[in-house]
Amino acid sequence: MNADANGGPVDQRSVRRHNLALVMRQVAELGPRSRATIAAETGLNKTTVSSLVGELIERRLFQETTIENPGAVGRPGRKVQLSGDGVAGVGLEVDEGQLAALATDLTGRTRFSESVSLDTWASGPEDVIQQLAALARKALSALSAQMLIPAGVTVALPGRVDITRGTLVNPNLGWEGVPVADLLRRHLDHPPFPLRIDNDANLGALGELWHGHGRAGLRDFVYLHGKGTMGIGAGIIVDSRIFRGTQGFSGEIGHVVVSRRGPLCTCGNRGCLAAVAGALALLRTAKIPVAKVELSGIDSPLELLKERARTGNLDATRALTETARVLSLALISAVNLLNPEAIVLGGWLAGLSEWLVPVVQRELNARAFAARWWECPVVTSGLQGSAPLFGATALSLHEALTDPGSIELSQAVTVG
Numbered sequence: 001m002n003a004d005a006n007g008g009p010v011d012q013r014s015v016r017r018h019n020l021a022l023v024m025r026q027v028a029e030l031g032p033r034s035r036a037t038i039a040a041e042t043g044l045n046k047t048t049v050s051s052l053v054g055e056l057i058e059r060r061l062f063q064e065t066t067i068e069n070p071g072a073v074g075r076p077g078r079k080v081q082l083s084g085d086g087v088a089g090v091g092l093e094v095d096e097g098q099l100a101a102l103a104t105d106l107t108g109r110t111r112f113s114e115s116v117s118l119d120t121w122a123s124g125p126e127d128v129i130q131q132l133a134a135l136a137r138k139a140l141s142a143l144s145a146q147m148l149i150p151a152g153v154t155v156a157l158p159g160r161v162d163i164t165r166g167t168l169v170n171p172n173l174g175w176e177g178v179p180v181a182d183l184l185r186r187h188l189d190h191p192p193f194p195l196r197i198d199n200d201a202n203l204g205a206l207g208e209l210w211h212g213h214g215r216a217g218l219r220d221f222v223y224l225h226g227k228g229t230m231g232i233g234a235g236i237i238v239d240s241r242i243f244r245g246t247q248g249f250s251g252e253i254g255h256v257v258v259s260r261r262g263p264l265c266t267c268g269n270r271g272c273l274a275a276v277a278g279a280l281a282l283l284r285t286a287k288i289p290v291a292k293v294e295l296s297g298i299d300s301p302l303e304l305l306k307e308r309a310r311t312g313n314l315d316a317t318r319a320l321t322e323t324a325r326v327l328s329l330a331l332i333s334a335v336n337l338l339n340p341e342a343i344v345l346g347g348w349l350a351g352l353s354e355w356l357v358p359v360v361q362r363e364l365n366a367r368a369f370a371a372r373w374w375e376c377p378v379v380t381s382g383l384q385g386s387a388p389l390f391g392a393t394a395l396s397l398h399e400a401l402t403d404p405g406s407i408e409l410s411q412a413v414t415v416g
């Protein structure tokens with residue numbers, strides 16, 4: 001412990017930092033409110049609250065607002081709310097066919113958004129990380145031009161990610177044991193803010209929690225993320241938190257075996273959900289040419305599939321129905337095990353929801369154990385495939401929201 005000789009000042013500082021967090025959380029979670037309301041809600045005295053609010057305004061995390069209480073008599077109450085002009089979170093995403101970046105401020109406003117086409121399978125980790133760093137630098141300089149302090153950078157990666165060591169463990173991109181976070185940190189000259197990596201389905205679930213259906217009150221759900229040619233992952237949200245499991249292997253629904261003699265999966269097993277109902281399998285069943293899909297990404301062949309399904313092409317509609325049935329096999333188990341409030345389809349699965357949702361819903365209603373008493377609704381992510389990026393930016397803002405004292409004032413002064 002780094003307490004000084006008499007112990008006092010360090011304790012006072014940590015108490016103040018704790019109280020700053022308390023005041024921050026009150027406004028972030030419950031919306032604009034007056035100093036008096038914050039004092040009443042937190043049990044802190046009014047002078048302390050005024051001083052803490054003053055510091056949060058100085059750090060540009062809060063700003064004054066004047067919202068009159070409806071029906072109130074006299075002067076409008078001076079309230080404080082989150083400020084969009086202080087910090088921003090950066091999210092980066094590595095996909096099979098592209099790299100993407102998004103930065104949002106504390107109010108959720110987009111401050112930077114860009115994507116770059118790149119064959120990440122063929123490029124290899126060094127090239128991909130170098131280009132990812134270039135995109136990150138572009139995002140950071142855009143924030144600097146807007147006088148915003150970066151609160152953090154979070155990278156969404158396909159596959160199994162060791163979040164404690166910042167390493168991509170699972171070879172979903174043909175990479176294995178690549179220390180993505182360290183390499184990126186080095187490329188960015190060891191930035192002062194946190195730099196994290198995480199699994200894209202987990203970040204998609206967090207994106208859905210903070211920017212999607214979670215805003216309407218969903219707190220326990222399974223987010224199913226369709227990504228790339230073979231990727232199907234799940235992020236499990238329990239009581240508004242991501243459930244990772246002991247070693248971070250939770251949510252690997254793509255490797256649930258749905259057919260013992262099915263096709264070989266990238267993991268080495270046979271008949272995994274991702275191999276039977278992934279985008280590649282779906283397109284093959286629909287008789288859509290997939291020769292170049294692995295190099296060019298799946299967006300355009302999936303668009304062709306939609307077009308054909310809309311015109312009633314039997315190969316297309318049968319393939320979609322069969323895929324939905326196979327997805328249901330895995331989802332019935334998830335629903336039986338977790339009893340979630342809802343299943344959310346995201347990534348490319350969301351784009352096919354008009355065909356997938358009715359079949360999956362029917363299968364769940366017919367076969368999930370609890371279905372005769374309660375229907376688990378299947379809904380579509382409204383984040384248009386960007387749920388992982390939204391989750392990544394939100395996670396990057398995590399420190400600013402939970403420990404605002406960690407945002408260095410010196411950064412605030414020197415930016416720009």
Ligand SMILES: [Zn+2]
Nearest residue numbers: 255265267272
């Ligand atoms: Zn597998």
